[in-house]
Amino acid sequence: MKVFKKLWWFFKREKNSYIFGVIMLILVALMELIPPQIIGRVIDSITQGTLTPRSLTIFIVVLLVTAIFTYIFRYYWRILIFGASHRLGKILRTRMFGKFSRMSPYFYQERRTGDLMAHATNDIRAVQNTAGPGILTIADSIITGGAVLITMAVTVSPKLTLITMIPLPFMVILTSYYGKLLNRGFRKAQAAFSELNDKTQESIAGIKVTKTFGYEESDQKDFKALSDDVVEKNLKVSKIDALFDPTIMLVIGMSYFLAIIFGAEMVLSDEITLGQLITFTTYLGMMVWPLLALGMFFNLVQRGRASYERIEEIMNTENDIGHDYRIEDAPDGDISLNIGAFNFPGDDEVALRDVNFDIRKGQTVGIVGRTGSGKSAVIRLLLREFDANNPKDITYGDVSLRDYNISNLRAQFGYVPQDHFLFSTTIRENIAFSNPVLDDEIIHEASRLSNIHEDILAFTDGYETVVGERGVSLSGGQKQRISIARALITDPEVLILDDSLSAVDAQTEVNILENISRVRQGKTNIITAHRISAVSKADLIIVMDAGTIVERGTHEELLDAGGWYYETHRQQALRQNLTDELDDLVKGDESNE
Ligand SMILES: Nc1ncnc2c1ncn2[C@@H]1O[C@H](COP(=O)(O)OP(=O)(O)OP(=O)(O)O)[C@@H](O)[C@H]1O
Numbered sequence: 367m368k369v370f371k372k373l374w375w376f377f378k379r380e381k382n383s384y385i386f387g388v389i390m391l392i393l394v395a396l397m398e399l400i401p402p403q404i405i406g407r408v409i410d411s412i413t414q415g416t417l418t419p420r421s422l423t424i425f426i427v428v429l430l431v432t433a434i435f436t437y438i439f440r441y442y443w444r445i446l447i448f449g450a451s452h453r454l455g456k457i458l459r460t461r462m463f464g465k466f467s468r469m470s471p472y473f474y475q476e477r478r479t480g481d482l483m484a485h486a487t488n489d490i491r492a493v494q495n496t497a498g499p500g501i502l503t504i505a506d507s508i509i510t511g512g513a514v515l516i517t518m519a520v521t522v523s524p525k526l527t528l529i530t531m532i533p534l535p536f537m538v539i540l541t542s543y544y545g546k547l548l549n550r551g552f553r554k555a556q557a558a559f560s561e562l563n564d565k566t567q568e569s570i571a572g573i574k575v576t577k578t579f580g581y582e583e584s585d586q587k588d589f590k591a592l593s594d595d596v597v598e599k600n601l602k603v604s605k606i607d608a609l610f611d612p613t614i615m616l617v618i619g620m621s622y623f624l625a626i627i628f629g630a631e632m633v634l635s636d637e638i639t640l641g642q643l644i645t646f647t648t649y650l651g652m653m654v655w656p657l658l659a660l661g662m663f664f665n666l667v668q669r670g671r672a673s674y675e676r677i678e679e680i681m682n683t684e685n686d687i688g689h690d691y692r693i694e695d696a697p698d699g700d701i702s703l704n705i706g707a708f709n710f711p712g713d714d715e716v717a718l719r720d721v722n723f724d725i726r727k728g729q730t731v732g733i734v735g736r737t738g739s740g741k742s743a744v745i746r747l748l749l750r751e752f753d754a755n756n757p758k759d760i761t762y763g764d765v766s767l768r769d770y771n772i773s774n775l776r777a778q779f780g781y782v783p784q785d786h787f788l789f790s791t792t793i794r795e796n797i798a799f800s801n802p803v804l805d806d807e808i809i810h811e812a813s814r815l816s817n818i819h820e821d822i823l824a825f826t827d828g829y830e831t832v833v834g835e836r837g838v839s840l841s842g843g844q845k846q847r848i849s850i851a852r853a854l855i856t857d858p859e860v861l862i863l864d865d866s867l868s869a870v871d872a873q874t875e876v877n878i879l880e881n882i883s884r885v886r887q888g889k890t891n892i893i894t895a896h897r898i899s900a901v902s903k904a905d906l907i908i909v910m911d912a913g914t915i916v917e918r919g920t921h922e923e924l925l926d927a928g929g930w931y932y933e934t935h936r937q938q939a940l941r942q943n944l945t946d947e948l949d950d951l952v953k954g955d956e957s958n959e
Pocket residue numbers: 475710711713717735736737738739740741742743744784865
């Protein structure tokens with residue numbers, strides 16, 4: 367019953383629905399007591415020869431009125447109790463989604479999408495079933511069961527009622543034992559479903575890679591193994607499930623047996639009439655549902671408890687990025703990094719060491735370095751996707767990043783991540799993501815600045831072209847440029863391009879960088895890149911290697927220094943010249959043809 371205690375807040379909140387719902391159930395139970403009484407009386411009137419057309423008409427009218435009221439009460443308890451349970455589903459889903467959207471990347475690094483989706487669907491449904499059908503079954507078994515038992519005792523015979531109740535305690539003991547077994551089994555089945563969900567999600571997302579490598583068969587084998595596991599665990603649950611009904615039916619059979627043996631004896635000894643015995647056995651038949659409902663109740667409650675605990679695990683996970691802050695104002699001024707050492711949560715290895723540099727307001731700062739040198743790590747700390755080890759490691763306007771309201775802090779940045787993401791909607795909505803009601807002209811201007819306007823106009827549906835899973839596939843460079851337009855549209859204080867020009871050609875890169883420097887006078891830009899050309903115009907260039915700064919200065923200073931920057935620039939310039947010459951050759955050939 368633990369789950370009821372945990373859901374108490376909800377029952378309190380919805381007390382009116384539940385109180386009136388239960389009143390309706392009581393009324394239904396009372397209505398259902400009437401027909402057996404009528405049947406018994408009709409039979410006794412027939413056997414005693416007292417049945418008249420008038421009394422028969424009265425009996426029929428009473429039956430009809432009972433049926434109508436039962437119909438109405440049944441309709442309303444459903445609306446009240448099941449309606450409330452749907453609201454619980456909605457509340458839990460909203461809370462869970464809120465939690466998901468507040469959690470830091472580390473939370474997602476630790477968990478799998480399929481698992482989170484299983485929590486948001488299957489687990490919430492199981493809890494919802496506890497608050498809907500769970501309440502119905504327990505209320506019904508107590509109300510209908512209790513009312514039937516009392517009526518049997520009062521209107522027929524307390525002795526016969528007691529005798530037929532003898533097998534009931536065995537049933538309660540057995541069903542609550544099955545319930546405990548079910549809890550364990552259901553937890554395992556839900557966990558297996560999470561795994562399967564995750565596998566499905568990942569396989570679909572990675573279908574192109576799987577096909578390219580011809581791994582479909584092995585992927586299917588993995589899927590089948592997980593699917594078999596889900597079936598096996600659910601079969602175990604079904605085996606426990608299957609114990610409930612036969613046990614209950616056996617108990618009811620035993621009660622019938624006792625009722626017939628002892629009831630017949632009582633009829634013969636004139637303790638009760640034949641009509642009363644028939645009324646009694648009809649009532650006993652009405653005990654089938656309350657007893658089955660009791661079994662179902664134990665079943666639903668244990669499922670709900672297992673799922674509620676799984677949901678709680680997620681909801682109680684602390685966000686590793688603190689949301690306490692002392693300054694409501696938006697940050698402004700210079701950004702200062704003084705990172706002694708930083709390691710990602712859950713990782714002992716130091717990812718950044720002695721990263722000290724200032725980003726003055728209005729400057730453009732470039733960060734270059736080999737792959738894995740820590741460029742993105744610096745950006746992710748700036749955006750507070752992860753927290754630096756010490757609060758003073760990064761300051762914005764001389765204040766620690768942690769002292770700002772995180773939403774206000776992030777609102778200062780326009781971020782184009784390395785692994786850009788487009789939503790499955792129109793290009794227009796993707797660009798105007800931060801403000802869907804923006805004028806077309808503003809959207810077009812952002813697209814022009816990021817050199818994607820012409821490409822978009824070339825699509826049949828232009829800005830209304832749907833992209834992503836449900837729409838056309840875009841090239842890597844097109845996606846990058848749409849992501850840049852999305853960031854530019856907010857005219858952020860700090861624009862961050864994290865390796866966001868890697869998939870565009872040299873000329874497009876020049877165009878975009880020139881546009882940015884023209885329209886973003888007085889605003890800060892941070893550009894990380896592998897290509898030196900992307901940062902050569904920056905006011906300050908930081909060269910990183912193995913998580914630390916190895917060179918710093920302007921383009922000219924770094925060329926003079928003759929280090930990694932100089933060497934990389936030389937190689938990249940050579941490669942670019944070669945590419946240009948080849949392009950010229952191809953063009954020449956084409957014009958000769
Ligand atoms: N969430 C994480 N948990 C643990 N280690 C991480 C995490 N993210 C990155 N790292 C590690 O930190 C180091 C720096 O990675 P980072 O992504 O900052 O490199 P980068 O310079 O941006 O590389 P690239 O140019 O390839 O994007 C790498 O060794 C990487 O494996």
